[in-house]
Amino acid sequence: MITLQDITYTHPDRDVLFRGLNLIINKKDKIALIGDNGTGKSSLLNMMAGNLQPASGSVKMSSIPYYVPQIFGQFNDYSIAKALQVEGKLKALNEILDGRMTTENMVLLNDDWAVEERCKNALAHWNLEGLDLAQKMGSLSGGQKTKVFLAGIRIHRPEIVLLDEPSNHLDLWSRKRLYDDLASATNTLVVVSHDKTLLKLPERVFELDKRGITVYGGNYDFYVAQKKLESEALKQDLNSREKALRKARETEKEVLERQQKLDARGKKKQEKAGLPTIVMHAFKNNAEKSSSRIKSVHEDKKAVLSQELGQLRAALPDINKMKMDLNNSALHRGKTLVSAKNINFGYYHQLLWKEPLNFRLNSGERMVIRGANGSGKTTLIKMILGWLQPSSGTLNSLSGIKTIYIDQDYSLIDNNLSVYEQAQAYNSGELQEHEIKIRLNRFLFDKAYWNKSCAALSGGEKMRLMLCALTISNAAPDLIVLDEPTNNLDIQNTGILTAAIGDYKGTLLLVSHDELFLKQINAVHSIELH
The missing domain is CATH 1.10.287 (Helix Hairpins)
Incomplete structure (x- = not known):
């Protein structure tokens, strides 16, 4: 059982995220916690996990929860065993088996003689059999890190599980496994996610906004209908x-x-x-x-x-206030932009793909790069953009095409600039200051935002600023490359991106495991990586 009573939390920048918040989650409840970026969903989850303390009020948990975080960079120097909080037990077990049956080792192990076997089975459940528990987390891909933490649920068998965007970085196979696991789980679950397929699994939806928490007595479909x-x-x-x-x-x-x-x-x-x-x-x-x-x-x-x-x-809703008018590519449809013949790429003298790749990307197409975690999707994007050269085969790109690469961190946004300065950086010189500010207002950046540092923007805000900058620029992109564009977006901003991309008439190349997003933007062609 989880009880939050009269909780107030103040962000380090002194903004009050929520005040006087009350919440009760009963044993074996499955809850989807949703809300716009910046409303404090992750902060609330961290309070339940004991990683944050409220400014006032109390948080009571019936047992120690198991927490799957959204961001893993802080664990890069940890071993997998340490990240999974089993390093001490495994060390004690190995020392006992070597004959050092000390009181300290016996207390650490706490009669958990099956811990090593449980770790192996849990990792195998997520197709991570080849990982060594002593291996550093920093050597893993984003998807592998997520699966390591998800494996911890089977290792610790907690009564309460808290998950922050657990489907981020997961390939299609891993997402399906996650859905199956959550559907059959008997734990108390609190899930923060923008993944609509996942959100349909919990029985109730809690929406967090400035007013507090609104409880909807049904799953995500019920919430959408309401x-x-x-x-x-x-x-x-x-x-x-x-x-x-x-x-x-x-x-x-x-x-x-x-x-x-x-x-x-x-x-x-x-x-x-x-x-x-x-x-x-x-x-x-x-x-x-x-x-x-x-x-x-x-x-x-x-x-x-x-x-x-x-x-x-x-x-x-903010999406109803926005006016999106992305320029369209001047290239006629059907013109070949990129062609690949028998290409492959080698890491440490080992080729990335079992079979060399052959494909063609034509103007006006919407092409998805599909493949499991670690199959080389981002590597292929870098080759198409000319940042890497294939180890074998030939890759030809049409010269002079205008390309915009938008990654999941929206790295095109310069954190050293203000919001207005970033918009101005894309201005060809034809728009006056007041016209740029009108465009910013269309994308929900009012006067209070104009002098705000881009470094202080959330993922969703950076995405909107990026779209705004594209509407300001007269140089319409012929090709937009999107690398996991919805990973750091809430439901509202995913909808905004979907609408903007849906209106764009140029060429799209995408990496995404969000099948609903791909369907909504009509991305029907694909390059399969094995």
Whole structure:
């Protein structure tokens, strides 16, 4: 059981992520914790894991949880055994078997005589049989690191499991294994993920936002249906207020025109009657006061409606506020951009692929590079971009094509620049400052962001800034290369990227294990690596 009572957490930059948060997760519950980037999902998970302390409130766990982190760089100098928290036990077991049956070793082992066998079986479950437990984590690929930590669930058999983006870096086979394991699990599970297939497995969805946690009594499909109903109701309210505001403006105009006609007729009658000047002035002042009162009443009504409209528009999902107009490639469809004949690449005199690769990438195509973790997908991208040369075979690229390479860390964003400076860096000189700021606003970077350092942006914010920069640049890319583009994105920003890429008419080359994303952007062609 997990109990969070009156939790407040302040980020190191002094932003309050959440305040007065309360949450109860019962034994064997399976929970999907979702929310936009920056709402504090990972921080909340780290508090449950005991890695972070709240500013106030209490966190109570019925047992020590097992935590699978999203980022693994801090473990690079650890052995696999140390990362899995079994190094001490394994050392004690080996020393006991060598005859050093000390009290210290017996306490460390704690009668867990099967720990080594359990480690081997757990690694084999994830196709990691060839790994040595003494091997450094830094020698592993991202997918292998993830699978090592997932293997720890079978080693420790914890009552509570906390998973932060567990399907990141996993190939298709490993994702399916993860889904099967979570579907059959009897542990208490809390999963932070943007993987929609995975999110359908837990029985309930907890959404974290600035207001706190909203509990949805069903899986992700149920959550999506509820959000759709909320969105439709919001749009109806928005349309209703917009109509009311238009009607209020029309009514004000009609009433004022009617009043002006009455005042004009009254003035003519007064002039014909030959009334004294002082009386004429009094009638004029009364007419002006009457018009002013009418205008004031309507201004108040319009102000209320405008305020309600602003609040409703602020509640719209961010994707509905954005305007995306990526330029399209000038190359005609079907032109060969890249062709490969019998290419291979060697590491330490060993070829990467069992069979040499043959493929052609034509203008307008959407090509996916598929393969298991460690099969050389990123290596192939580097060869196509000209950063590496094949060890054998020939690889030809059309000269003069404009290429943009977008990796999962959005490295094209310069962390030394401000948001405005980064946007300006892509300006060919035709857009004025106010026009660049209008573009930034379209991509949800308002005035508060313009002087903010790019280093302080989340993965989703960097992605949006990258898309914004592409719309500012007049040099439309002929080829966009995306390397695991959705790995560090929440559901909302994945939707934004999907919409932007869906509108792009140039050529796409992708590495992604997110099958739903690939389907939505209509990436039908593939290069298979074995």
